[in-house]
Amino acid sequence: MGIKIENLGVTYGNHRVIEGLSLAIEPGSFFTLLGPSGCGKTTLLRTIAGFIDASTGRILFGGSDVTRLPAHRRNIGMVFQDYALFPDKTVNDNVAYGLRARGEEGATMRRKIGEALERVGLGHLGERHPAALSGGQRQRVALARALVIQPQVLLMDEPLSNLDAKLRLQVRGTITELQREAGITTVFVTHDQEEALAMSDRIGVMKSGKLEQVGTPSQIYRESVSAYVADFVGAANTIEIDAPAGTAGQGTASIRLAGHAMAARVPAPLTGPKAMFVARPEDISLAPRGEGGGNRVAGTVTGRQYLGGKTSYVVEIGEGITLAVETHGDGHDRHVPGAAVDLGFDPQKTLVLAS
Amino acid sequence: MSGASGTRAVWWWLSLAMLVVMAVFLLYPLLNILTGSFGSGGRNGWAQLLADTTYLEAIGNTLILATAVTLLSVLIGVPLAYLASRYSFPGKSALALLPLITLVIPEVITAQTWLMLLGNNGVITRALRAYDIALPSFYGWNGLIVSLTFTYYAYVYISTLAAVRGFDVQLEEAAQSLGTSPVKSRLKVLVPVILPSVMAGALLVFTMVMGNFGTSSILGGPVKLLSVMTYQAAVAEGGSDPVMQSTLASVAVGLIVIVLFCQRWILSRGRYQVVQGRSARPVPLAGGQALLLGGAAGAVVVISLMPLVMLVAGAFTRARGPVMAWGEWTFANFERLLLTNPAPILNTLLYAGTATVIGMMASTIISYMIVKKRNTFTPLLDYLGTLPLALSGTAIGIGLAMSFNGGWLPLTGTGAIIVLAYVIRRLPFAMRNASSTLYNIPDSIEEASISLGVPPVPSFFKVVLPLMLPAIASAMVLTWAVTVSELSTSIIVYSGGRETMPIQIYKLIDSNLMASASAMGVLLLAVILIPIVIATKVFKVELFSSG
Numbered sequence: 001m002g003i004k005i006e007n008l009g010v011t012y013g014n015h016r017v018i019e020g021l022s023l024a025i026e027p028g029s030f031f032t033l034l035g036p037s038g039c040g041k042t043t044l045l046r047t048i049a050g051f052i053d054a055s056t057g058r059i060l061f062g063g064s065d066v067t068r069l070p071a072h073r074r075n076i077g078m079v080f081q082d083y084a085l086f087p088d089k090t091v092n093d094n095v096a097y098g099l100r101a102r103g104e105e106g107a108t109m110r111r112k113i114g115e116a117l118e119r120v121g122l123g124h125l126g127e128r129h130p131a132a133l134s135g136g137q138r139q140r141v142a143l144a145r146a147l148v149i150q151p152q153v154l155l156m157d158e159p160l161s162n163l164d165a166k167l168r169l170q171v172r173g174t175i176t177e178l179q180r181e182a183g184i185t186t187v188f189v190t191h192d193q194e195e196a197l198a199m200s201d202r203i204g205v206m207k208s209g210k211l212e213q214v215g216t217p218s219q220i221y222r223e224s225v226s227a228y229v230a231d232f233v234g235a236a237n238t239i240e241i242d243a244p245a246g247t248a249g250q251g252t253a254s255i256r257l258a259g260h261a262m263a264a265r266v267p268a269p270l271t272g273p274k275a276m277f278v279a280r281p282e283d284i285s286l287a288p289r290g291e292g293g294g295n296r297v298a299g300t301v302t303g304r305q306y307l308g309g310k311t312s313y314v315v316e317i318g319e320g321i322t323l324a325v326e327t328h329g330d331g332h333d334r335h336v337p338g339a340a341v342d343l344g345f346d347p348q349k350t351l352v353l354a355s
Numbered sequence: 356m357s358g359a360s361g362t363r364a365v366w367w368w369l370s371l372a373m374l375v376v377m378a379v380f381l382l383y384p385l386l387n388i389l390t391g392s393f394g395s396g397g398r399n400g401w402a403q404l405l406a407d408t409t410y411l412e413a414i415g416n417t418l419i420l421a422t423a424v425t426l427l428s429v430l431i432g433v434p435l436a437y438l439a440s441r442y443s444f445p446g447k448s449a450l451a452l453l454p455l456i457t458l459v460i461p462e463v464i465t466a467q468t469w470l471m472l473l474g475n476n477g478v479i480t481r482a483l484r485a486y487d488i489a490l491p492s493f494y495g496w497n498g499l500i501v502s503l504t505f506t507y508y509a510y511v512y513i514s515t516l517a518a519v520r521g522f523d524v525q526l527e528e529a530a531q532s533l534g535t536s537p538v539k540s541r542l543k544v545l546v547p548v549i550l551p552s553v554m555a556g557a558l559l560v561f562t563m564v565m566g567n568f569g570t571s572s573i574l575g576g577p578v579k580l581l582s583v584m585t586y587q588a589a590v591a592e593g594g595s596d597p598v599m600q601s602t603l604a605s606v607a608v609g610l611i612v613i614v615l616f617c618q619r620w621i622l623s624r625g626r627y628q629v630v631q632g633r634s635a636r637p638v639p640l641a642g643g644q645a646l647l648l649g650g651a652a653g654a655v656v657v658i659s660l661m662p663l664v665m666l667v668a669g670a671f672t673r674a675r676g677p678v679m680a681w682g683e684w685t686f687a688n689f690e691r692l693l694l695t696n697p698a699p700i701l702n703t704l705l706y707a708g709t710a711t712v713i714g715m716m717a718s719t720i721i722s723y724m725i726v727k728k729r730n731t732f733t734p735l736l737d738y739l740g741t742l743p744l745a746l747s748g749t750a751i752g753i754g755l756a757m758s759f760n761g762g763w764l765p766l767t768g769t770g771a772i773i774v775l776a777y778v779i780r781r782l783p784f785a786m787r788n789a790s791s792t793l794y795n796i797p798d799s800i801e802e803a804s805i806s807l808g809v810p811p812v813p814s815f816f817k818v819v820l821p822l823m824l825p826a827i828a829s830a831m832v833l834t835w836a837v838t839v840s841e842l843s844t845s846i847i848v849y850s851g852g853r854e855t856m857p858i859q860i861y862k863l864i865d866s867n868l869m870a871s872a873s874a875m876g877v878l879l880l881a882v883i884l885i886p887i888v889i890a891t892k893v894f895k896v897e898l899f900s901s902g
């Protein structure tokens with residue numbers, strides 16, 4: 001069942017947290033809300049759930065308007081950051097809770113509980129209390145509890161952020177697998193860009209209560225519409241430059257970066273006299289001075305961090321202007337601090353965006 | 356009605372209703388006290404207060420007494436707390452009894468048993484008299500300071516203990532590693548950290564002494580005190596003075612409000628929040644040190660427990676009128692109480708029972724709204740809920756008696772006004788207990804239930820309330836304990852035939868019938884202790900789990 005949000009506004013008292021937000025989420029897809037702390041991700045999710053009233057706009061589940069429907073009648077599954085398991089109930093009773101509320105009982109209910117727990121790999125722990133489970137197990141129970149009621153939409157607010165790195169990967173896998181299997185429309189909140197890129201069909205990047213960009217992971221990463229998005233999704237070098245002349249339209253333009261002339265792509269019309277130069281560290285190539293190809297800029301290595309499979313450099317290309325560069329492949333750590341180098345830019349992967 | 360706002364409207368109306376109830380039973384009486392002090396027909400209580408030196412003397416005495424008792428309580432409570440948390444020594448476990456003792460022994464009983472030891476007819480007084488040693492009179496400053504200190508010092512002890520325990524030893528070690536000597540670093544680092552807690556305990560003692568009625572009246576003798584004069588202005592037969600009772604009650608309210616503001620101010624300056632860390636492992640004491648410190652701590656515990664021993668001894672001792680025949684044991688005191696006049700016992704059970712149930716329900720609902728369903732009214736509810744702390748028991752009694760004596764809600768002469776007095780006086784206590792557990796229950800639990808399809812109100816009953824139950828049970832037992840021993844408000848609003856046990860004890864002490872008073876005291880302790888024992892032993896309720 002798809003979710004449609006039309007011109008949504010949410011205020012806390014006089015404080016406007018979400019403004020004029022519209023969004024369509026495809027039935028059965030995995031949608032991620034990504035953004036920095038305080039940008040309104042939780043607020044949007046809880047408004048979809050029905051815990052917060054919309055002050056303007058509409059929310060539709062599969063075409064029917066649920067804006068005024070109380071939360072308990074929206075048939076949602078919700079997974080919380082702190083698990084929110086009922087501590088006084090066993091795992092079985094936690095999972096049974098929503099089924100009982102729907103009047104199910106007896107053998108059918110027990111079968112469903114068994115299946116739900118089996119699916120998250122916890123079939124043997126039904127009699128335990130939440131306190132006797134690990135963090136990863138608790139979040140799996142929460143997931144089983146939310147899914148067993150076969151909700152129309154699944155809402156998750158940073159469900160992985162209380163887990164350590166290894167568990168996060170495991171539970172992440174469980175979530176994606178179950179979501180695909182059940183084909184359930186899912187809204188997932190995170191501020192971890194890696195999580196968002198790995199799990200989502202589509203991502204919405206939020207900035208102070210508005211959606212800055214909505215798109216597939218590669219669109220968000222490759223075709224960022226703003227320096228804000230580019231910087232938030234993966235590391236990016238962003239440097240303010242003078243807007244290239246005569247590029248009202250799109251295409252490749254010649255720009256000046258720290259006094260060096262070079263070419264870069266302008267994906268969208270620019271407004272104003274300033275623009276933002278955006279290049280990802282792994283998209284910049286590094287060669288000893290004089291050995292670089294076309295579209296290059298001279299610089300000096302000022303910092304180097306060996307990271308095993310790659311090396312991360314800091315290269316100064318002008319007074320106080322530095323770029324982060326990442327190199328892979330053979331001899332990726334061969335440049336030493338102080339070395340004179342050439343930085344090579346692929347005009348297709350180097351963007352000039354509105355600032 | 357829309358989604359979330361539909362249920363929000365329910366809470367909005369409920370909080371408004373609670374606000375109205377609290378305004379009627381709290382603000383209205385307070386208003387009556389204040390307006391009453393300006394009198395009518397040209398008789399102004401404030402002019403009279405300033406003209407008559409006995410009133411000013413009483414205010415001065417009250418402040419002196421509160422200061423003295425507070426200082427002594429700090430001098431006993433703080434070292435004891437440090438000793439208890441940092442050292443181990445033989446007999447230390449007896450210290451764990453202290454919080455229970457203070458809550459359980461009603462102050463009238465403490466005062467009474469001190470009289471039985473050191474009063475004009477006291478055991479020690481008479482024994483020494485046989486050797487021609489005359490003790491100074493216990494009525495007046497001596498008795499007041501000794502008895503009140505041992506009634507209240509444990510409040511300082513408890514709050515200091517929590518602070519010293521929570522204090523991170525690493526801080527102390529860090530200071531040492533920076534080159535200060537152990538003793539110096541201890542003072543430098545520990546003192547600022549525990550100071551706010553010590554101050555909080557001390558100010559609590561200060562306000563309780565200022566509002567104290569029972570001990571002040573029993574032991575005050577020639578020393579004029581504000582609470583006693585207020586009481587006399589309110590109930591003195593034939594001599595009651597409505598204008599002066601309001602004026603004096605207003606003064607009492609004003610003084611406590613000033614103290615509470617000082618407390619706010621001190622706490623707001625408390626930048627001493629310590630991250631809970633490794634607390635110190637108690638250092639075992641041995642030899643002379645153990646004997647000395649353990650002995651000192653033991654003495655404090657023994658003196659605190661003395662009332663219990665004297666009470667039981669007195670209750671089973673034969674007496675002819677005021678004269679105790681020590682050594683002659685009997686059940687006659689109990690028989691007399693139970694057969695001729697069991698009303699106070701039944702009254703206490705009925706009124707305190709009703710008040711505890713009403714108080715727990717009201718405080719649970721109000722705290723729930725304050726913590727989980729904030730709206731325009733909930734901050735006001737929060738303020739009103741703590742207001743009784745700023746009103747001495749005597750003042751509350753006077754306010755209730757003035758407000759519900761005839762008129763649109765005539766409660767005077769009924770049991771309801773006593774129940775009301777109990778609920779109001781113990782509301783802050785019950786609310787504090789309820790809200791501290793609610794803060795520990797995450798909102799997400801309730802939302803999880805709603806998201807699974809259970810409407811908000813059933814969600815509260817199905818998932819929130821069960822999590823609160825253990826805390827409610829322990830709060831209920833503690834509220835019961837502090838309610839049955841309430842004296843200063845009920846003694847103003849009760850009417851003939853509706854005496855409660857503390858009132859009866861007070862009257863018996865007043866008539867110098869110590870044996871009967873002791874027997875009633877033992878029964879009162881039983882009424883307090885039996886629920887505590889049943890709750891902790893049978894139902895495994897954990898009292899003081901947070902402290």
Ligand SMILES: Nc1ncnc2c1ncn2[C@@H]1O[C@H](COP(=O)(O)OP(=O)(O)OP(=O)(O)O)[C@@H](O)[C@H]1O
Nearest residue numbers: 012015017035036037038039040041042043044191
């Ligand atoms: N109950 C509230 N009352 C007033 N303002 C609130 C309330 N809850 C959140 N806000 C404000 O609304 C804004 C958005 O908050 P929200 O919780 O949606 O952010 P978030 O994107 O989920 O952040 P995080 O990543 O830290 O969870 C913030 O500025 C926050 O301060």
Ligand SMILES: [Mg+2]
Nearest residue numbers: 041042043157
């Ligand atoms: Mg959030």
